[in-house]
Amino acid sequence: MHLYDSVQKTKRKFEPLEEGKASLYVCGPTVYDDAHLGHAKSALVFDLLVRVLRANGYDVTYARNITDIDDKIIKKAAEQNKSIKEITGFYTEAFHQEMQALGVIRPDIEPKATESLEAMFTLIQKLIDSGHAYTTQEGDVYFDTSSDSEYLSLSKRVQEEDDKQQRVASSSLKKNSADFALWKSVQDGSVTFESPFGAGRPGWHLECSAMIEKHLAKEHQPYAVDIHGGGADLLFPHHENEAAQTRCATNHAIANYWIHNGFVNIEGEKMSKSLGNSFFLKDALKEYDGEVLRFYLLGSHYRSNFNFNTDDLQVAKKRLDKIYRLKKRLFGLSHNFEKTEFQTKLLEVLSDDLNISSALALIDEMISSANETLDTPGKHKALKKETLANFAYIEKVLGFGVKNPYEYFQHGVDPQTKEKIFDLIQKRNEAKKAKDFASSDKLRDEILAFGVNIMDTPDGTFWEKI
RNA sequence: GGUGCCAUCGCCAAGUGGUAAGGCCGCAGCCUGCAAAGCUGCUAUCCCCAGUUCAAAUCUGGGUGGCACCUCCA
Numbered sequence: 001m002h003l004y005d006s007v008q009k010t011k012r013k014f015e016p017l018e019e020g021k022a023s024l025y026v027c028g029p030t031v032y033d034d035a036h037l038g039h040a041k042s043a044l045v046f047d048l049l050v051r052v053l054r055a056n057g058y059d060v061t062y063a064r065n066i067t068d069i070d071d072k073i074i075k076k077a078a079e080q081n082k083s084i085k086e087i088t089g090f091y092t093e094a095f096h097q098e099m100q101a102l103g104v105i106r107p108d109i110e111p112k113a114t115e116s117l118e119a120m121f122t123l124i125q126k127l128i129d130s131g132h133a134y135t136t137q138e139g140d141v142y143f144d145t146s147s148d149s150e151y152l153s154l155s156k157r158v159q160e161e162d163d164k165q166q167r168v169a170s171s172s173l174k175k176n177s178a179d180f181a182l183w184k185s186v187q188d189g190s191v192t193f194e195s196p197f198g199a200g201r202p203g204w205h206l207e208c209s210a211m212i213e214k215h216l217a218k219e220h221q222p223y224a225v226d227i228h229g230g231g232a233d234l235l236f237p238h239h240e241n242e243a244a245q246t247r248c249a250t251n252h253a254i255a256n257y258w259i260h261n262g263f264v265n266i267e268g269e270k271m272s273k274s275l276g277n278s279f280f281l282k283d284a285l286k287e288y289d290g291e292v293l294r295f296y297l298l299g300s301h302y303r304s305n306f307n308f309n310t311d312d313l314q315v316a317k318k319r320l321d322k323i324y325r326l327k328k329r330l331f332g333l334s335h336n337f338e339k340t341e342f343q344t345k346l347l348e349v350l351s352d353d354l355n356i357s358s359a360l361a362l363i364d365e366m367i368s369s370a371n372e373t374l375d376t377p378g379k380h381k382a383l384k385k386e387t388l389a390n391f392a393y394i395e396k397v398l399g400f401g402v403k404n405p406y407e408y409f410q411h412g413v414d415p416q417t418k419e420k421i422f423d424l425i426q427k428r429n430e431a432k433k434a435k436d437f438a439s440s441d442k443l444r445d446e447i448l449a450f451g452v453n454i455m456d457t458p459d460g461t462f463w464e465k466i
Numbered sequence: 467g468g469u470g471c472c473a474u475c476g477c478c479a480a481g482u483g484g485u486a487a488g489g490c491c492g493c494a495g496c497c498u499g500c501a502a503a504g505c506u507g508c509u510a511u512c513c514c515c516a517g518u519u520c521a522a523a524u525c526u527g528g529g530u531g532g533c534a535c536c537u538c539c540a
Contacts, residue, residue, distance in 0.1 A: 009470085027540070035540090042540040072538075157536070158468060180537070204538095231540030236469095241537085261540070262471095263533095270534090299489090300479065304472085305533070312478060315490045322489090325503065349480095357480040361488035371504055375497085437499055444501075455502045464503090 001056050001351040003227070004303060006235065006260040007154050011353055014257065016226045022058040023216050024050060025255070027208060027230035027238065028110070030067040031091035032076050034280045035098055037297070037308055038264045038271055042231050044294060045261040045302040045354075047104045047399070049229070052350045055397045063109040065211050066092055069201055074191050084191055098281045101290030103399040111211040113202065119210035120202045121195055123249050124182045132248040136173035139185030139198045145178040148244045154258070155236035180241050182206050205241035212246070212254060221252055228255035235260055262305045264297075279308065288313065289411040295320040295400055302354055319360070320400065321464075326367050327391060327405040328462070329374055335388035342366050343393045350397065359398065366390060409464040413452070421452055425461050
């Protein structure tokens with residue numbers, strides 16, 4: 001398996017610390033608001049990575065954190081006159097539900113900042129003891145970036161030359177402008193956590209380093225985890241700082257491989273609150289089947305920037321439809337899991353830095369070929385079994401085609417409408433039987449008005465929501 | 467200003483040295499009462515210029531045009 005390492009900027013063969021095992025830590029959401037399409041993309045990318053690693057036989061330990069200590073959370077709680085826990089609990093639950101709708105598998109470990117404070121204290125103390133951190137007069141603890149000769153090696157940035165000026169300009173008590181808070185002292189009585197360094201709250205970057213040490217890191221390994229992932233924007237400063245803390249506090253680097261997923265833009269514009277075009281996942285899920293969103297968001301390479309627009313989403317749906325139409329042709333048949341050449345090829349392209357486009361091309365070719373054969377007379381028993389086994393593999397590795405095909409095509413249609421459609425189809429079939437095609441075509445138009453396509457097959461008339 | 471990424475058919479999008487995958491749209495056809503679905507066939511020489519090479523979309527140099535990050539951010 002090969003993965004593009006966004007720090008070394010090259011594709012590297014994946015060689016885990018322990019043979020047959022893989023550990024993966026991904027930066028998860030800060031739960032102060034609804035998840036947007038960017039969160040979805042990131043979660044989906046690492047979901048795919050975990051699935052492909054597992055398909056390659058790795059015993060994967062997958063951790064994705066929940067940041068539940070944050071200024072924005074505290075602010076929101078104050079605004080809405082709610083407790084921190086109410087806010088984080090609500091958005092964590094919403095996040096979980098939305099992830100489930102997208103078919104994202106739950107991480108093996110989902111650490112929360114509030115449950116990892118001890119690990120953070122340990123890390124801070126180590127950094128203070130080793131001279132990599134200092135306490136200011138205000139009671140804040142900062143990481144001393146000048147004490148780390150490898151600082152900025154991750155993001156390959158050049159140290160700012162204007163440190164002196166900035167120190168004069170700001171009233172900050174930081175030694176270097178790049179220094180970042182490990183612990184922020186809070187004296188105003190707002191939400192605080194007790195610590196050996198006084199009351200306050202931890203710095204964001206520290207959370208991930210601490211959680212990795214607590215849950216994944218092992219003694220005598222050169223790296224704490226095999227793979228560390230997150231959105232492309234996290235490389236600097238978040239991951240740079242994480243790497244610095246871990247490097248200076250422990251005797252290992254934080255990660256061997258770095259994976260960063262590309263950003264989601266909406267209709268060509270960056271998603272942001274200030275632009276007002278934030279596309280919340282919950283809104284998208286009201287309109288589209290979660291699996292369609294999964295298929296669409298996963299449909300182009302994880303590293304490229306993704307331009308979300310509804311036209312492309314419709315195109316993606318059409319492509320996913322093809323999987324389900326063939327599944328309808330095979331509905332009700334049983335199969336054994338047999339290994340096919342298709343599956344080998346599929347895993348091969350996915351193992352090359354998650355080449356989803358090649359994978360989809362293979363799937364389309366497999367579908368066309370199966371349809372072609374099924375269109376010819378005969379029972380095609382072997383082909384059907386093989387195709388079903390292929391579909392089972394696609395479900396497992398890609399999470400596509402996991403639903404009942406009939407239900408999939410009825411997404412978003414309420415029971416009353418279904419009944420009406422059913423009645424109209426009955427009437428149309430009667431008209432057809434009487435060769436009253438004028439009436440049957442008129443009835444078909446009525447059905448079409450519901451946004452529903454119908455198709456006559458040897459097994460009867462079926463309908464699909466367009 | 468610093469750092470980095472990208473530029474392939476109308477649209478989406480693979481391919482990092484060996485002569486352009488796949489999907490959508492379009493056209494022609496098979497099937498169908500007609501459709502829909504399915505199937506078949508057709509449709510690009512890879513932003514520009516120069517270079518390296520037997521061979522380049524793929525490497526090098528120079529342009530042009532997009533984009534991202536630079537301590538809120540998946």
